[in-house]
Amino acid sequence: MTVIINPIVQQQTIAINSFGLGLNGLHNGATDSLIELKYLFEGYTSSGIVGSFQRGDLCVFEEELLSSNPYNTVLKKANTNNLSNAEKNLFVFISYQDNNLILLHKGYLDFVDTESESLESWEVGSSLYLNNDKIEINSPQSSGNWVKSIGFCIPNIENKKRIWFEQDSTYFTIV
Numbered sequence: 001m002t003v004i005i006n007p008i009v010q011q012q013t014i015a016i017n018s019f020g021l022g023l024n025g026l027h028n029g030a031t032d033s034l035i036e037l038k039y040l041f042e043g044y045t046s047s048g049i050v051g052s053f054q055r056g057d058l059c060v061f062e063e064e065l066l067s068s069n070p071y072n073t074v075l076k077k078a079n080t081n082n083l084s085n086a087e088k089n090l091f092v093f094i095s096y097q098d099n100n101l102i103l104l105h106k107g108y109l110d111f112v113d114t115e116s117e118s119l120e121s122w123e124v125g126s127s128l129y130l131n132n133d134k135i136e137i138n139s140p141q142s143s144g145n146w147v148k149s150i151g152f153c154i155p156n157i158e159n160k161k162r163i164w165f166e167q168d169s170t171y172f173t174i175v
Contacts, residue, residue, distance in 0.1 A: 004038045038107065045068055079132055132145075148172075
């Protein structure tokens with residue numbers, strides 16, 4: 001089940017996962033209790049999004065009080081060499097169309113090799129990390145970078161690079 005939240009009216013819309021149900025109501029081995037959370041930011045005006053983001057990019061909001069955007073923020077790609085990103089909530093960019101920004105806060109995401117450059121490496125059952133600005137199974141190793149788990153690789157019968165995105169709130173900095 002997907003829950004889409006509109007932060008302006010704090011209203012929820014419930015939708016069924018796009019990859020369907022398997023045997024006994026299971027999502028290809030994952031239980032029904034794994035609910036996706038997506039945020040819809042209606043009227044999010046930003047010329048910097050078009051062409052800068054693609055589905056699967058990890059991103060963060062930064063405050064920008066003089067912005068023409070009604071949310072007074074700017075969306076930026078998350079990067080492990082920017083320590084302030086470690087302290088912020090990470091989102092996965094899903095889409096931006098007609099000033100409607102959709103971000104994944106928690107849930108499933110399928111990657112197609114030709115579709116996104118955001119996923120650097122994938123291995124069934126492995127934990128995932130942000131390493132510089134890519135999602136991969138190897139954590140950053142460089143001094144000054146931060147490390148936190150952002151999810152794991154889900155086995156599936158569709159032969160897809162499926163991940164469960166659910167970031168940990170704890171992180172550490174490499175010295």
